[in-house]
Amino acid sequence: MDKETGKAFDYKLFKRLLAQTRPYRLTFYGVALSAILLTCFAVLTPYILRNIIDNAINKMDMDALFWLSLAMLGVLLGQVLFQLLFNYYANWLGESVIKDVRISLFKRMLGFRMKYFDNSSIGILVTRAVADMQRIGEIFSQGFFMIVADLLKMFAAATIMLLMNWKLALLVFAILPVILYATRLFQKAMKVAFIEVRAQVSNLNSFVQERLTGMKIVQLFTRERIESEKFRGINEKHQNAWLKTVWYNSFFFPVAEIVSSIAVGLVVWYGGLQNIANIDVDIAGTIFAFILYIEMLFRPLRQIADKFNTLQMGMVAANRVFKILDTDSRIEDNGTLQKEHVSGQIEFEKVHFGYLEDEEVLHGISFEVKAGETVAIVGATGAGKSTIINLLNRFYEINSGTIKVDDVEIKEYSLSSLRRNIAIVLQDVFLFADTIANNITLKDADISVATIEEAARRIGVHEFISSLPGGYTYNVKERGTMLSSGQRQLIAFLRAYVTNPSILILDEATSSVDTYTEKLIQKATDKITEGRTSIIIAHRLATVKKADKIIVMDAGQIVETGTHKELLKKGGYYSNLYQAQFLAEEVA
Numbered sequence: 001m002d003k004e005t006g007k008a009f010d011y012k013l014f015k016r017l018l019a020q021t022r023p024y025r026l027t028f029y030g031v032a033l034s035a036i037l038l039t040c041f042a043v044l045t046p047y048i049l050r051n052i053i054d055n056a057i058n059k060m061d062m063d064a065l066f067w068l069s070l071a072m073l074g075v076l077l078g079q080v081l082f083q084l085l086f087n088y089y090a091n092w093l094g095e096s097v098i099k100d101v102r103i104s105l106f107k108r109m110l111g112f113r114m115k116y117f118d119n120s121s122i123g124i125l126v127t128r129a130v131a132d133m134q135r136i137g138e139i140f141s142q143g144f145f146m147i148v149a150d151l152l153k154m155f156a157a158a159t160i161m162l163l164m165n166w167k168l169a170l171l172v173f174a175i176l177p178v179i180l181y182a183t184r185l186f187q188k189a190m191k192v193a194f195i196e197v198r199a200q201v202s203n204l205n206s207f208v209q210e211r212l213t214g215m216k217i218v219q220l221f222t223r224e225r226i227e228s229e230k231f232r233g234i235n236e237k238h239q240n241a242w243l244k245t246v247w248y249n250s251f252f253f254p255v256a257e258i259v260s261s262i263a264v265g266l267v268v269w270y271g272g273l274q275n276i277a278n279i280d281v282d283i284a285g286t287i288f289a290f291i292l293y294i295e296m297l298f299r300p301l302r303q304i305a306d307k308f309n310t311l312q313m314g315m316v317a318a319n320r321v322f323k324i325l326d327t328d329s330r331i332e333d334n335g336t337l338q339k340e341h342v343s344g345q346i347e348f349e350k351v352h353f354g355y356l357e358d359e360e361v362l363h364g365i366s367f368e369v370k371a372g373e374t375v376a377i378v379g380a381t382g383a384g385k386s387t388i389i390n391l392l393n394r395f396y397e398i399n400s401g402t403i404k405v406d407d408v409e410i411k412e413y414s415l416s417s418l419r420r421n422i423a424i425v426l427q428d429v430f431l432f433a434d435t436i437a438n439n440i441t442l443k444d445a446d447i448s449v450a451t452i453e454e455a456a457r458r459i460g461v462h463e464f465i466s467s468l469p470g471g472y473t474y475n476v477k478e479r480g481t482m483l484s485s486g487q488r489q490l491i492a493f494l495r496a497y498v499t500n501p502s503i504l505i506l507d508e509a510t511s512s513v514d515t516y517t518e519k520l521i522q523k524a525t526d527k528i529t530e531g532r533t534s535i536i537i538a539h540r541l542a543t544v545k546k547a548d549k550i551i552v553m554d555a556g557q558i559v560e561t562g563t564h565k566e567l568l569k570k571g572g573y574y575s576n577l578y579q580a581q582f583l584a585e586e587v588a
Contacts, residue, residue: 010319013315013322017097017139017318020097021093023100024096027089027092028093031086031089031145034082034085035145036152038079038082038083038086038153039149040156041076041078041082042296043156043157043160043293045072045292046288046289046292046293046296047160047289048072049285049288050286050288052065052285053285053288055068055285090141090145091140093140094136094137094138094139094140098133101133101321105133105324105325106129108327109324112329113330113395113397114395114396115396116327121206123206123207123208123209124206126209127201127202127205127206128320128321128324131201131317132198132320132321133317133321135313135314135316135317136314136321137314138310138313138314139311139314139315142307142310143307143314147308150300151300153300154297154300154301157296160293164286165283165286165290168271168286168290171266171270172266172267172294172297175263175266178259179255179301180301182255183256183301186248186308190248190308190309190312191316193241194245196241197242199241200237200238200241201238203234207230208231245309256298259298260298264294267290267291268291271283272287331395331415332397332411333414334411335417335418336412337408337412337413337414337417338414339406339417341421342421342502342503343502343533344369344405345371345404345405346369346403346405346503347367347368347405347407348365348366348367348368348388348401348402348403349402349404350400350401350402351365351366351391351401352364352399352401353387353396360556361387361556362556362557363555364401364557365553365556366401367561369533371533372533373548373549374536374547374548375534375551376535376537376544376549376550376551377535377536377537377550377551378574378577379554379577383553383555385507388535389505389535392410392422392535394410394411405421420501421501422502423497423499423503424496425489425495425504426507429480429488429489429491431480431488433476434475435472435475436465436472437452439491439495440452440491440498447498447499449472452472458497459493459494460523461490461491461493461494464487464490464520476488476491486518489517490520490521493521493524493525497524497527497528503533503534504528504532504534505537506529506535506536506537538550544564545564549562552573552574
């Protein structure tokens with residue numbers, strides 16, 4: 001998408017928005033027809049009033065007064081009816097469009113690479129999916145159709161004024177360029193102002209979302225005053241951005257009102273001279289109609305400016321949303337191989353990778369994991385252990401080399417097939433604000449409650465879950481805050497186990513838990529690794545000892561490989577790591 005500018009209107013962007021209404025063409029045309037009929041009824045009202053004054057009241061014609069009044073009633077009823085239809089279906093169309101766009105946006109974000117989320121603010125993405133969507137909906141409910149209806153009304157009013165009395169009409173039209181020029185300047189200024197408003201709204205949302213998520217850190221390090229000052233500054237920028245739009249409105253609308261009043265004054269003055277000079281003695285009704293038509297001509301201009309604000313905000317929001325929809329940050333899913341189960345053989349061959357272009361994390365590593373084998377990967381923080389797991393799941397694409405599962409490059413598998421065969425238990429377990437059962441199955445209809453309970457008994461966590469209020473229906477709240485870190489780990493183990501994966505990955509899954517929970521986790525680990533390929537990012541000594549093979553990493557390279565005993569005998573990197581990190585725990 002092009003860089004946002006102060007350009008008053010982006011036709012290319014608007015055309016793309018209109019394309020979103022194609023599934024609702026009938027409603028779109030119905031709303032457009034309602035706008036046309038509303039225009040007809042609106043311009044008929046002053047015309048009938050003129051005839052009531054000139055042809056019924058002045059001539060004291062009771063029959064004419066009756067029929068013209070009846071016609072007026074019909075016009076008013078028609079106006080009410082089509083106004084109702086117009087308002088409802090314009091809003092319905094707007095809500096339907098944003099529903100479709102929001103679904104497309106969410107699907108798009110679901111397929112993004114992890115790198116995209118690494119570099120993006122979650123608060124800003126939430127703003128795009130929620131607040132910006134409402135602005136897009138307002139384009140149809142309060143912007144575009146309202147502007148079209150007002151333009152039609154202005155054109156019809158100007159035409160009837162010319163036909164009714166061209167001299168009075170020219171007086172009015174002489175004033176019109178002033179308000180048109182003011183409106184144009186107003187529109188361009190508001191476009192720039194609303195770009196700034198949306199930027200500040202995003203910054204505000206991002207700041208609040210991050211601080212609420214990290215509130216424990218804020219309070220733990222007594223950062224309340226500092227964060228409060230930061231928020232004050234961001235909030236002031238947000239306020240100033242909005243005040244700029246208020247200033248433009250405060251200047252424009254009085255100018256529009258004055259110009260409208262001048263037009264009415266000129267019509268009354270000139271029409272009065274015509275009547276006094278006996279040039280046109282039946283001009284009273286025309287003057288009255290002109291006053292209403294002037295209001296119909298100038299008020300829409302003021303309303304169009306106001307609706308154009310809505311349209312501009314919607315266009316800015318749409319531009320931001322379409323930028324995400326146009327973002328090419330998806331993992332290519334061109335693989336066609338579908339396998340319900342793989343044997344679990346894994347091979348990394350000369351794999352190079354870096355999260356940033358100039359900073360390589362893995363320097364040509366090669367290793368093999370045989371089917372059914374349990375392999376531990378150990379090393380200092382930043383050695384590249386977790387990166388291996390990210391690459392195996394294709395969360396990121398490697399720079400060079402090959403990664404194979406069952407002698408087939410992982411790119412040959414469809415993403416769904418590859419990831420369906422791999423289950424991961426992370427150190428930082430994420431749980432949704434839902435029941436334990438739903439967090440385990442992730443609402444997979446193929447996994448029954450009976451299956452969950454049976455699996456829980458096998459790995460020894462059924463008793464723990466049953467002790468909670470409501471058992472498997474217990475709501476863990478947002479991010480699982482109602483459970484301890486160890487309990488969340490146990491839920492994650494069960495979640496991995498019920499999917500019956502061919503390859504199991506435990507990424508620091510037994511760290512930061514108490515002794516009792518560690519025993520439960522160890523029992524669960526022994527059960528779920530049984531008979532399947534397992535990769536363990538090791539932290540606790542017991543897990544490392546039992547591994548069939550240990551891969552030792554340092555600074556993105558494999559420095560040693562072997563069993564626990566073999567590596568201790570070497571007296572190398574692993575032996576030093578063992579002495580430094582594990583010996584104290586073993587003695588204790």
